[in-house]
Amino acid sequence: MRFRNFLRYSATGQEEAVITPEVLTDFVRRSMPDAKVTVTDRTGTMDHLKVIIVSEAFRGKNLLDRHRLIYQALDIPLKDGRIHALELTAKTHDET
Numbered sequence: 001m002r003f004r005n006f007l008r009y010s011a012t013g014q015e016e017a018v019i020t021p022e023v024l025t026d027f028v029r030r031s032m033p034d035a036k037v038t039v040t041d042r043t044g045t046m047d048h049l050k051v052i053i054v055s056e057a058f059r060g061k062n063l064l065d066r067h068r069l070i071y072q073a074l075d076i077p078l079k080d081g082r083i084h085a086l087e088l089t090a091k092t093h094d095e096t
Contacts, residue, residue, distance in 0.1 A: 018046045019082035024074070031073040032057040047084040052091075059092045066090035 021039035028035050032055040040050040051070070058066045067088055077083045 017080065017082045019077050020046070024049070024051070024077065024083075027077060028053060028070070028073045031069065042085075042087065047082065049083060049085070050087040050089075052089040054091050054093055054096055056092055058090050063090070 021037075024039055025035075025037040028037050032053070035053050035055040035057070038052040042048040042050055053070060057069060061069070067090065070086075070088055070090060071078065074083060074086070078086075
């Protein structure tokens with residue numbers, strides 16, 4: 001699957017990549033195929049995101065391990081700068 005980078009321009013005129021909710025969801029679903037993902041842009045810049053993920057992959061895992069799974073799934077966009085900050089909620093279907 002190819003991921004298309006969307007570009008925005010910073011105040012300095014530099015191009016910056018932007019992640020879309022669909023692309024972020026695709027990254028998560030590679031690791032957690034059953035995931036229901038909700039993405040909210042916290043600042044209007046699409047790099048400070050509130051992400052709610054509901055998946056059975058979290059069953060039996062504590063909060064730290066759940067967040068590790070998410071960070072592993074989003075490793076590429078975190079490293080390349082498309083995501084700057086995340087506010088995470090990770091639940092199983094029973095916890096919703």
